[in-house]
Amino acid sequence: MRFDIITIFPKIFTSYFSETILHRAMEKKFIDVRIHDLRKYAEKNDAHKSVDGRLYGGGPGMILKIEPIAKALRALKIPNSKFQILNSRIIMLTPSGKRYTQRDAERLSKYKRVVLLCGRYEGFDARVDRLVDEKISIGDYVLAGGEIPAMILLETIARHIPGVVGHKDALKNETFSKDLDYKEYPQYTRPEVFYPSHLPSPLLGKEGKFKTPPLTKGRRGGVKKVWRVPKILLSGNHKKIEEWREKESGIRDQ
Numbered sequence: 416m417r418f419d420i421i422t423i424f425p426k427i428f429t430s431y432f433s434e435t436i437l438h439r440a441m442e443k444k445f446i447d448v449r450i451h452d453l454r455k456y457a458e459k460n461d462a463h464k465s466v467d468g469r470l471y472g473g474g475p476g477m478i479l480k481i482e483p484i485a486k487a488l489r490a491l492k493i494p495n496s497k498f499q500i501l502n503s504r505i506i507m508l509t510p511s512g513k514r515y516t517q518r519d520a521e522r523l524s525k526y527k528r529v530v531l532l533c534g535r536y537e538g539f540d541a542r543v544d545r546l547v548d549e550k551i552s553i554g555d556y557v558l559a560g561g562e563i564p565a566m567i568l569l570e571t572i573a574r575h576i577p578g579v580v581g582h583k584d585a586l587k588n589e590t591f592s593k594d595l596d597y598k599e600y601p602q603y604t605r606p607e608v609f610y611p612s613h614l615p616s617p618l619l620g621k622e623g624k625f626k627t628p629p630l631t632k633g634r635r636g637g638v639k640k641v642w643r644v645p646k647i648l649l650s651g652n653h654k655k656i657e658e659w660r661e662k663e664s665g666i667r668d669q
């Protein structure tokens with residue numbers, strides 16, 4: 416699957432791509448991600464490469480112009496499109512768009528190409544709406560730009576592409592996988608026992624290491640509370656573990 420991200424700040428993506436699961440996904444060619452600098456599509460004779468303009472009718476700030484965006488989309492040569500892409504989607508990132516959910520991530524992962532259009536300043540010339548297939552908001556708040564929303568879409572969509580997430584079952588029972596209220600069961604790793612009373616400094620040993628208090632929940636002197644991994648998870652009984660997980664998964668905290 417190919418992603419094209421159109422932005423005026425292409426460098427924002429550099430460290431993100433080199434550090435995350437997307438790095439491996441790109442190396443293994445599960446996904447192909449291309450970043451396009453919108454300024455490349457500014458007026459040829461404009462030394463400042465400006466892609467924004469003031470509002471007709473007055474008002475604060477600047478908005479992104481339609482021409483460079485139209486040129487950038489045309490340059491992507493998305494076949495059979497208004498730019499209209501058979502099996503592709505052009506998405507404007509905007510707080511006024513439809514709120515993004517896991518269902519959208521799954522849906523969008525079925526396309527061959529996804530184009531993500533990042534806004535800045537006060538957003539876009541309203542006519543840009545006609546160039547896109549849909550408008551998406553990542554939540555009910557306003558960020559300064561569309562680059563973080565683009566990363567969110569990219570990562571959430573990419574996770575549904577076979578091979579990107581290491582373990583094939585990882586997506587099966589995670590939060591939102593069944594419905595948008597569904598929350599995954601609690602998960603544990605080592606240590607089997609954690610002593611919360613280790614947290615305050617009086618329990619620090621002389622060498623700066625944690626002392627090991629008695630395992631018992633002694634009333635006097637000993638540790639009052641320990642946080643244990645539920646016994647069932649150590650039992651090796653996979654059927655029982657599955658039943659326990661089923662019981663412990665549930666409705667998301669609101």
Ligand code: SAM
Binds near residue numbers: 508558559561562
């Ligand atoms: N004036 C715009 C409005 O009131 O809707 C807000 C513009 S915002 C400061 C600049 C850009 O950040 C937007 O064009 C969009 O690309 C991005 N952005 C900000 N919040 C977003 C959100 N919740 N979801 C998606 N994109 C967002």
